Amino acid sequence: MEELSGTLREIFSLLYFEEGEKTSTELGEALRMRGVNVDTRTVRYHLTSLEKEGLLKKNGRKGALLTQKGVEVARRILLQERFGAPSLEVERLLCEATIDPTQGKGNAIVNMVLLPEKHLSQALELLSHLAGSSLIISPLLDILSSGTRLWHTEVPFGSRGLLCLSSRNYDVLFRRAGIFCESSATGLFQIREGAPEGFVELLSASGSTLSPGELLIRGRYTSVYEAATRGTGYVTTGIKIFPAFLYNQARHVVDLLERIGISGVVSMGSTLPSEYAPVVSARNRGICLVHGGANYVAPLVEKGLTEELSIASGLYPLENMAPPETFLRR
The missing domain is CATH 3.30.70.1360 (mj0159-like)
Structure with missing residues (x-):
């Protein structure tokens, strides 16, 4: 996987350390609290890209969560935090x-x-x-x-x-x-x-x-x-x-x-x-x-x-x- 942008790394961190599905709106609010100012449309774009790579799955309006493949990637890129x-x-x-x-x-x-x-x-x-x-x-x-x-x-x-x-x-x-x-x-x-x-x-x-x-x-x-x-x-x-x-x-x-x-x-x-x-x-x-x-x-x-x-x-x-x-x- 190519080197991740700061925004994508933060999305991985939020999905990994939080339990359950997260909507694009919830992720956008959490990102802004971390000082990453992106709109909801940008968050949705990143989620769609991750879904295409098999790193997350969407559960309707409940939101998205990492797949097992996504968890493995998160553990690798978030090594220092863990x-x-x-x-x-x-x-x-x-x-x-x-x-x-x-x-x-x-x-x-x-x-x-x-x-x-x-x-x-x-x-x-x-x-x-x-x-x-x-x-x-x-x-x-x-x-x-x-x-x-x-x-x-x-x-x-x-x-x-x-x-x-x-x-x-x-x-x-x-x-x-x-x-x-x-x-x-x-x-x-x-x-x-x-x-x-x-x-x-x-x-x-x-x-x-x-x-x-x-x-x-x-x-x-x-x-x-x-x-x-x-x-x-x-x-x-x-x-x-x-x-x-x-x-x-x-x-x-x-x-x-x-x-x-x-x-x-x-x-x-x-x-x-x-x-x-x-x-x-x-x-x-x-x-x-x-x-x-x-x-x-x-x-x-x-x-x-x-x-x-x-x-x-x-x-x-x-x-x-x-x-x-x-x-x-x-």
Whole structure:
């Protein structure tokens, strides 16, 4: 694709970071707010050109949205905007999530794997073995049918989308409680004979456009299924830090989530252990180690059932999710 004009780049940015269709009028107003003064006719011209290239599709008067091909192009040209943590993608999800731990409902941040439909029953059987494990944050999941779209991802024909909860929901509720929380790193965490041993590898969240947990799982570094069923293996775990003087408030957030069955915390402390000092600023920081939400679906990658994993891929109603046994009985 040829080098994009400033206007076209901004249109890509608006369509990529916003969910759902956008009309030419809405895009024109958003462009003017960004200091790009173009009329609606010019916006329509650009949308028509992008549609001809297969980069977006129009949905009548509702507006236009990027196709999967368009999403791939957007990720390439918006690389710098997506770099680092929190990226604009994650920031949007953190701001718009409405999960309510007192009611057990609201839009939560979810991870998704795309799975060939023929593997669905086997996948649910695998996940049922992990449903009671302390290595996952929740046994809740849901299944999207072919043609369903979750933010940038459309479930292709012949596939299903399996959703599970992201550990980023801890960040959502920390923020809502007035606690500045930073997910500073994710690592490969060793479990031996059912007990936590500690990190063997760490990846900074600030140096990638992909989640470190996603990289570890896709790279086949994890052995979550073995850790959950035999007691020894490697899982993903995140390091979240917060002001030390807010430890009691942070503990309250964790307790609220545990009441609705979301419990992935390995340990918490009001001071930062010395071994993590090189990873984060050690001054007056509390720490929370949380198992990665994608540990739940990691066995599907480990067993070769799928390669398509996306962490923090969108928002989904918590009340629509259920344990795997619910789907196995259907």
